[in-house]
Each structure stands twice: as C-alpha cells, then as structure tokens.
Amino acid sequence: MIRSALVWMGFAPDPAFAHAGGHAHGHGHSHHSHGDDDHGHTHGVIDATIASTAKGLWAIKWSFVILMLTTLAQVAIVLLTGSVALLADTIHNFGDASTAIPLGIAFLFARKAATRTFNYGLNRVEDLAGVVIVGLILFSAVYAGYVSIERLFNPQPIEMIGVLVAAGVIGFLGNEAVAVFRIRVGRQINSAALIADGYHARVDGFGSLAVVLGALGVWLGFPLADPIVGLVITAMIFGIVWQSARAVFTRMLDGVEPGIADEIKHTAEHVPGIVDVLDVKARWLGHKLRADVDIAMDPDLPVAVADRIASHYERELKNHLPALTAVQIRTRAAAV
Structure with missing residues (x-):
C-alpha cells in the first residue's frame, strides 16, 4: 500500500511497463512475473490488462458509480457546512471517479474501423481524453488550493460539525468499498493494475478521514484545522496531476516504458x-x-x-x- 501511494504521488519509480503484460511466464523465469505491487495509479490512462476484459470494464463502471454517489453526497454536505477540507476531498474523489470517463470515450471511438484518413483507427482519442482529465484535475487542485489559502487568512465558522464528520466517514466508506471491489475483481481476472487501483482507493479513504480530523480540530477550538486539512488534500491532488500528466504526455509523444x-x-x-x-x-x-x-x-x-x-x-x-x-x-x- 505504501509503495502504491508513493508511486501514485510520483515519489517512487513507476514500473508501468508491467501494464502491457500482467502475464506471469510459465518458462521458469520468475523474475519476469508481475506482482500485485508492480503498478501505480494513473488518472486518464487506461490500463491494457483491465481494458482487455469485460469484467475489468465492469469493475471500472461500478467503481465510477460508487465514487460518484459518494462525491454527490459530499457536495451536498459542503453546501451545508462550508468546509474547505471537505470541498478538497470532494474534488479529490471526483477526480478518482472521472478516471472512468476517458475509458468510456476511448471505447466508443475504438470501435470505429480504420479509414483512409485514420489508418490506425481512433485509439489516440484515449490520450486526448487523458489530457482533458489532467487539465480538469489541475483546475480543481488550483481552485481547492485557492479556497483553502483564502480561508486560512479569513477563517469562517464551520457549522454542523457532526454532519461534517459524517461526510468524512462517507468518503472513507465509499473509497473502501471501491478498494475491496477492485481488489477482489482484480484477483479474479489476474489484473495487478486493478488490484493497485484498489489499494490506491484505500489510501484515498485515509484522505477522507483527514476531513474528520479537521472537523474535530474545529470542534476543539482550532478553526484553522479545516483549511490546513484542505491544503494537505490539495497537495495530494497536485501529486495526481504530476504523475498523471507525466504518463499521459509520455504516451502522446510515442514514449513507452x-x-x-x-x-x-x-x-x-x-x-x-x-x-x-x-x-x-x-x-x-x-x-x-x-x-x-x-x-x-x-x-x-x-x-x-x-x-x-x-x-x-x-x-x-x-x-x-x-x-x-x-x-x-x-x-x-x-x-x-
């Protein structure tokens, strides 16, 4: 889990070449088999071992539904409480859910046959969708950071602390449900990438629990706890932007692992x-x-x-x- 988090944040080497395989050779060369921890998590890039199976696509679809429902619930509570920490976590969860968007777009275009103009088909649409997703996540990170910094210098009272704590718990449970689901399906289809995505969702759940800590800090008389937690989560989102942009643009420039x-x-x-x-x-x-x-x-x-x-x-x-x-x-x- 720790390695997955470090790779996702861009602080550890990303052994993403395993995304092309996920295949353990039956030739007695164990040094070429790819384990569960050999995959990072990249927003906007579709993993081949997931995309090549109907069950993998099914897992991505339902992960999207669960995370989007979690995000919508948190949006409602953000409007009620005015918590910037919860706003940042909501943006973070939306970024996770949006990973499924380029998958759907890419498969719609990938079904189209090659033409005299597009001799290799339209699979590159996936990379363009990845760029859009990275751009949206970057905009969201900048917005979350701006709101958190503004609230740091101009503290405002947080209302309905109990509801805010509940929102953090909802975020944690939503991410944990996705984690369990992805890990279970990943093991069924032997997809190390989907298993790593599951561990990533589990790490994200701890980010949602940080909202709970911020709420408790406000309740104990530390109003700056909320914007500080918001900045911590914003830093996590910027980590996603850096790692994802590196992977997406490498592929767009015909780079391979x-x-x-x-x-x-x-x-x-x-x-x-x-x-x-x-x-x-x-x-x-x-x-x-x-x-x-x-x-x-x-x-x-x-x-x-x-x-x-x-x-x-x-x-x-x-x-x-x-x-x-x-x-x-x-x-x-x-x-x-």
Whole structure:
C-alpha cells in the first residue's frame, strides 16, 4: 500500500511497463512475473490488462458509480457546512471517479474501423481524453488550493460539525468499498493494475478521514484545522496531476516504458531459430500496443521455415504482452 501511494504521488519509480503484460511466464523465469505491487495509479490512462476484459470494464463502471454517489453526497454536505477540507476531498474523489470517463470515450471511438484518413483507427482519442482529465484535475487542485489559502487568512465558522464528520466517514466508506471491489475483481481476472487501483482507493479513504480530523480540530477550538486539512488534500491532488500528466504526455509523444523492449527481447529466448533481436520499436495507441521488431536468423534457413519461426515469435509476443495488437517482424541474416 505504501509503495502504491508513493508511486501514485510520483515519489517512487513507476514500473508501468508491467501494464502491457500482467502475464506471469510459465518458462521458469520468475523474475519476469508481475506482482500485485508492480503498478501505480494513473488518472486518464487506461490500463491494457483491465481494458482487455469485460469484467475489468465492469469493475471500472461500478467503481465510477460508487465514487460518484459518494462525491454527490459530499457536495451536498459542503453546501451545508462550508468546509474547505471537505470541498478538497470532494474534488479529490471526483477526480478518482472521472478516471472512468476517458475509458468510456476511448471505447466508443475504438470501435470505429480504420479509414483512409485514420489508418490506425481512433485509439489516440484515449490520450486526448487523458489530457482533458489532467487539465480538469489541475483546475480543481488550483481552485481547492485557492479556497483553502483564502480561508486560512479569513477563517469562517464551520457549522454542523457532526454532519461534517459524517461526510468524512462517507468518503472513507465509499473509497473502501471501491478498494475491496477492485481488489477482489482484480484477483479474479489476474489484473495487478486493478488490484493497485484498489489499494490506491484505500489510501484515498485515509484522505477522507483527514476531513474528520479537521472537523474535530474545529470542534476543539482550532478553526484553522479545516483549511490546513484542505491544503494537505490539495497537495495530494497536485501529486495526481504530476504523475498523471507525466504518463499521459509520455504516451502522446510515442514514449513507452523501457520494460516493454526488455520483454520483447526476452520472449525471443523462447523461440528456437531466433539468433538475436537486432532492434525493437514500440508505441501505444490508446491502450493498444504496436511494435516493430528486427530479428536475426540463420541465413541458410529456407524461407518457409523462417516464416514459421516469425509466426511462432508473434504468437509468443501476444501471449507475453496481451496489450500487443499488432507487430511487424522483419528478418535479417545473422552474421556468420
């Protein structure tokens, strides 16, 4: 849980290359299996191991519903109490819920066939939706920070402390429900990314409990407790913005996680007839991966045999990297 939180906040390396796989190899190479803790959480980026299964999409849809209901309940209480800490937490929970939005948009466009203009289809819409989500979360963070700072210099009485405490508890229970749900479904479909999302929701629940601490601080005679908690939660939202923007723009610029190339080279070790992997290039189109690979073979092999080896390699790649939807394999003669 702690590692997931650090990755999400951008303070630990993000081993997101595992998002392309989530596949534990049955070749006795345990160092290539991906565990539950190998995934960070990124708003606006769709994980391939979740998007590739109907149950994963189903989990995302219901997570969206639960978090949105939690957010709406908190909005009503913000209007009643005027708590900026609760406002910041509400914005935070809305940011979590909105992760499902690019997923829905992307799948609507991904269903459209490629055309003479859009030869690779419209999967890039997912990246554009991610940029929009990051922008909205950034705006929300700035607004929450502004309100918290303004309230810090101009304290105002917080009304209905008991209701405010209840709102914090509602936020915690909503996030915990999503956490349990995502972790359970993630284990059922063997998706480390969905499990990590569950742990992220659990960490967010502690953010909602911070609202309770702020309310108790106000009740004990420390009116600044509310805006201080609001600033803490605002800092958490800025952490989301930084980590998400880094991932989204990396993909938009055709960047991929270095581990993907390592996985492609490793897979060649399980295909008899491949002497070496000379070059690897890969790129994301939405949550789908495409790759170009140059491999070296014995120059004396018949063309038909070389074709069978290349076909075998392609099948192995798609088994090792479920997100890989298209791969172009070029063969070269190995140096004698």
